[in-house]
Amino acid sequence: MAKNVLILATRYDAATARTFEWAEDLHRQMFRFADSCMLVDATALCRAGSSLNEAIQASTHVIFYGHGETDRWIALPGTGASSSLIDDQSVSILNGRNVYAGCCSSLAVLGGAFKKKCSGGEFIGYKDTFGFDDDNEYEFRRASNQSVINFVDGTPASRIVSDLKAEWTSLNNSFASGHLRKRPNAVQAGHLADLNSQRIATP
Amino acid sequence: MEGNFERHGGLSDADYQAVLERLRTWASTHRRQSEQIIMIMGKSLTPHQFVHQIAEETEFGRSFLDYLRRQSEASVQTERPLRPQDFIDRAIQANR
Numbered sequence: 647m648a649k650n651v652l653i654l655a656t657r658y659d660a661a662t663a664r665t666f667e668w669a670e671d672l673h674r675q676m677f678r679f680a681d682s683c684m685l686v687d688a689t690a691l692c693r694a695g696s697s698l699n700e701a702i703q704a705s706t707h708v709i710f711y712g713h714g715e716t717d718r719w720i721a722l723p724g725t726g727a728s729s730s731l732i733d734d735q736s737v738s739i740l741n742g743r744n745v746y747a748g749c750c751s752s753l754a755v756l757g758g759a760f761k762k763k764c765s766g767g768e769f770i771g772y773k774d775t776f777g778f779d780d781d782n783e784y785e786f787r788r789a790s791n792q793s794v795i796n797f798v799d800g801t802p803a804s805r806i807v808s809d810l811k812a813e814w815t816s817l818n819n820s821f822a823s824g825h826l827r828k829r830p831n832a833v834q835a836g837h838l839a840d841l842n843s844q845r846i847a848t849p
Numbered sequence: 850m851e852g853n854f855e856r857h858g859g860l861s862d863a864d865y866q867a868v869l870e871r872l873r874t875w876a877s878t879h880r881r882q883s884e885q886i887i888m889i890m891g892k893s894l895t896p897h898q899f900v901h902q903i904a905e906e907t908e909f910g911r912s913f914l915d916y917l918r919r920q921s922e923a924s925v926q927t928e929r930p931l932r933p934q935d936f937i938d939r940a941i942q943a944n945r
Contacts, residue, residue, distance in 0.1 A: 661888040713891050750890045777889040781881070822920045822936070823927070830943040833936040834887055834899065837916040 649680040651798055652705035654688040654731065656712035658723050664780060665711040665748065668787045672709070672794055679799050680707070688712060688721050688731050698731070699739055707744045707798050714749030714771075717756050734759035740767065744803075746794050747771035757849035768803035772845045779835035785826070786839070789813045803848045814843030856906070858914025864933050868917060871937035872900045878944045 653676075655669035656662045669685055676683040684701060688710070691698045702708055710731070713720040718733035732739060734755050741764040747753065753771035760769045770793075778786035793810045797803065820826040821836030829835065857865040876882055876896035885893035889909065894902065902910040917933040924931040 659893070660885040661890050661893045664888065665890075715891075775889050775891065777887070780884075780886040780888055783888075823924065827939060828943055831886065831940060832943065833917070833920075833940050834913075836920070837913050838887070838889070840916055841912065 647706070648682075649707065649798055650705045651676055651680045651683040651707045651709065652701050653683065653685045653709045653711070654691070654719070655685065655710070656689045656721060656731075657687065658689060660780075662712050664778075664783055668748075668791060669709075669711045671787065672711075672791045675791065675795060676798065679795055688719075691721055691731060702739055702743065705743060707746070708740060709746045709748065709794055711748040714747060714752035714756070716751045716754045717759075719747065719749060719752060719756070732756070738763050740764055742766040744797065745769045745771075746797055748776070748790055748794070750775045753845075753847055753849060761849040769849055770797065770803050770806055770846070771848075772842070773847050774841075774845045776842060776845065777838040778842075779831045779838055781830045782821070782826070782832070782835040785817055785820075785835070786842075789817060807846055807848055810846050811843045814839045814846070818843065854908070854911035854915045856911075858911045858916070859918045860914055860933055865914065867932070867934040868914065868937055869900070869904060871934050871941060872903055875937055875941050875944065876900045878941060880944060 653669050653673055655666045657666035673683055673685040686701060710719050719731040720729055721731035722729040737756060737759045740760060744767045745760065747770065750772060751774055753773040757769045757771050793806050797806050818836045818839040821832040821839060826832055860868065879896040882896045885895055887894040887899050903913060917936060920936060921931055921933045
């Protein structure tokens with residue numbers, strides 16, 4: 647079965663500028679694991695237009711790096727439905743796709759709507775905020791991007807979640823008492839890795 | 850943010866004050882003190898804003914204090930037990 651990956655990412659503030667770099671890194675690596683991989687700056691996409699739908703329909707896996715809320719992925723800064731990339735009302739656009747949400751909180755409502763309205767795909771996301779420390783972002787990038795690669799490579803979502811929980815826990819231990827304990831902001835980074843480990847899940 | 854964390858994240862008043870004092874030192878000596886470095890997607894924080902979260906005991910602040918308490922308790926099993934504030938001292942040292 648062909649694997650066609652669509653990476654949607656935004657970059658309009660300090661956090662998303664960094665996660666856009668993660669998306670670019672993932673894009674470069676993904677050619678070894680997928681038949682095709684597109685990286686699209688989602689800031690330019692509007693859910694009312696056809697570009698987003700066409701890109702999703704051409705894909706088997708949809709990855710999002712950016713800001714999220716419980717019921718949506720955010721395309722543009724600001725609030726309101728007009729800034730949504732995909733929300734619980736438009737989630738059917740993801741029908742049949744395997745979805746990885748590298749953002750805050752979208753597991754609860756958006757992931758729940760995906761489970762209810764879509765068939766033939768899996769959804770992985772965070773049930774509350776997702777965080778990283780910028781001075782140690784490489785460690786967070788490595789863990790997150792590897793889990794996306796494993797997902798595209800065919801590992802079931804439940805295993806991805808258990809593996810990533812273990813990876814975030816290991817990273818926490820490394821920052822708290824292991825070989826990364828003397829890094830700048832190590833205790834803050836450990837705390838964020840610990841929170842991430844509690845929040846990655848499937849609907 | 851989930852979790853109903855205790856006051857001071859379960860730390861004693863003395864440990865909480867010691868942690869807060871050291872966090873203020875950490876923030877004021879940080880080489881990127883005016884930059885957002887703690888990336889909570891949607892609410893990124895500078896070092897001083899991070900300390901504010903702890904001083905105000907927001908839900909995020911309490912979760913950090915709770916984390917410090919758990920790490921300190923876990924270290925009791927090791928050869929070098931650490932107080933909650935010792936983790937911040939390490940972060941201050943890393944700034945130098």
